[in-house]
Amino acid sequence: MRPTQAPFPHARFRRLRRTPALRNLTRQSELSVHDLIWPIFVSEPEGAVDIPSMPGVSRLTVEGAVRAAERAASLGIPAICLFPYTDPSLKTQLCEEAWNPDNLSNRAIRAIKSEVPEIAVMTDVALDPYNINGHDGIVRDGVIVNDESVAALVKMAVAQAESGADILGPSDMMDGRIGAMRAALEAAGHSDVTILSYAAKYSSGFYGPFRDAVGASGALVGDKNTYQMDPGNSDEALRLIERDLLEGADMVMVKPGMPYLDICRRVKDAFGVPTYAYQVSGEYAMLQAASANGWLDHDKVMFESLLAFKRAGCDGILTYFAPVVAERLRGIA
Numbered sequence: 001m002r003p004t005q006a007p008f009p010h011a012r013f014r015r016l017r018r019t020p021a022l023r024n025l026t027r028q029s030e031l032s033v034h035d036l037i038w039p040i041f042v043s044e045p046e047g048a049v050d051i052p053s054m055p056g057v058s059r060l061t062v063e064g065a066v067r068a069a070e071r072a073a074s075l076g077i078p079a080i081c082l083f084p085y086t087d088p089s090l091k092t093q094l095c096e097e098a099w100n101p102d103n104l105s106n107r108a109i110r111a112i113k114s115e116v117p118e119i120a121v122m123t124d125v126a127l128d129p130y131n132i133n134g135h136d137g138i139v140r141d142g143v144i145v146n147d148e149s150v151a152a153l154v155k156m157a158v159a160q161a162e163s164g165a166d167i168l169g170p171s172d173m174m175d176g177r178i179g180a181m182r183a184a185l186e187a188a189g190h191s192d193v194t195i196l197s198y199a200a201k202y203s204s205g206f207y208g209p210f211r212d213a214v215g216a217s218g219a220l221v222g223d224k225n226t227y228q229m230d231p232g233n234s235d236e237a238l239r240l241i242e243r244d245l246l247e248g249a250d251m252v253m254v255k256p257g258m259p260y261l262d263i264c265r266r267v268k269d270a271f272g273v274p275t276y277a278y279q280v281s282g283e284y285a286m287l288q289a290a291s292a293n294g295w296l297d298h299d300k301v302m303f304e305s306l307l308a309f310k311r312a313g314c315d316g317i318l319t320y321f322a323p324v325v326a327e328r329l330r331g332i333a
């Protein structure tokens with residue numbers, strides 16, 4: 001694009017900023033409730049438990065998750081994404097609980113789909129909630145082994161599809177998992193289940209509060225640098241996105257969000273596919289903490305941070321602000 005403009009005073013940029021009507025008319029990007037995917041945490045058996053590093057977010061019971069899905073659907077939020085907090089006694093080295101058809105996540109999927117069928121249910125496909133090592137893949141002699149992890153992830157993905165998940169979200173960053181999952185889904189008769197690949201997922205400090213929320217912080221041995229991306233890389237993100245698309249991903253994600261808006265823009269420009277960003281737990285925690293201190297205006301930064309993703313080319317955003325921002329957009333609260 002080459003902007004054309006007359007010299008001053010023929011051109012005065014402030015003309016189009018003068019009134020709300022003119023600003024509304026000329027705004028390029030907008031945020032809608034349809035852009036939102038709401039990540040929620042599910043646990044059992046006791047009631048909701050607050051997560052101190054994520055003010056305003058709690059772990060819900062399965063029943064609470066169904067109520068959250070109802071709330072989301074009534075606000076017009078198209079999708080909810082489930083993250084289970086697994087009882088530590090169920091964590092093993094081989095992560096077998098991950099593909100148990102009756103694990104917490106699969107029970108929550110079934111409960112939501114039976115009571116709120118109109119909402120899309122998204123899952124997380126990664127072994128960390130079930131792993132005594134806290135890693136997204138299986139650990140052998142201190143190494144996160146790729147191919148054995150993919151085989152486990154495929155079983156996990158098929159179990160989620162069997163439970164009624166609409167969108168599978170592989171967040172594990174193993175190589176070859178999208179193709180393996182797509183083939184297994186086709187073979188199992190789940191050809192309509194969609195995959196939103198966490199294709200460009202960086203090894204980030206911004207996931208800290210999430211790991212508290214799912215109870216993985218204590219379990220994690222070492223870091224995730226051998227499978228998640230190095231924050232200095234940009235071209236690699238495009239190669240990963242292309243790889244996952246060629247393996248059968250329907251949609252792709254960049255994660256975290258705000259520190260990686262340049263990646264969102266590059267991905268959208270290069271591929272033009274449905275592109276999402278995850279405004280992760282640490283981004284949420286920063287904005288909530290600063291707002292609670294009175295240092296930032298909560299609603300202003302919430303809207304501005306989400307609109308930034310639309311401007312950067314994203315089609316939607318996973319955000320813990322989803323229900324609150326949807327209420328504001330609907331003029332409810």
Ligand SMILES: NCc1[nH]cc(CCC(=O)O)c1CC(=O)O
Nearest residue numbers: 126128171206207210280281282
């Ligand atoms: N499979 C792990 C997973 N899925 C989503 C998040 C982070 C989400 C957030 O921080 O909000 C993580 C954490 C990690 O990779 O350690």
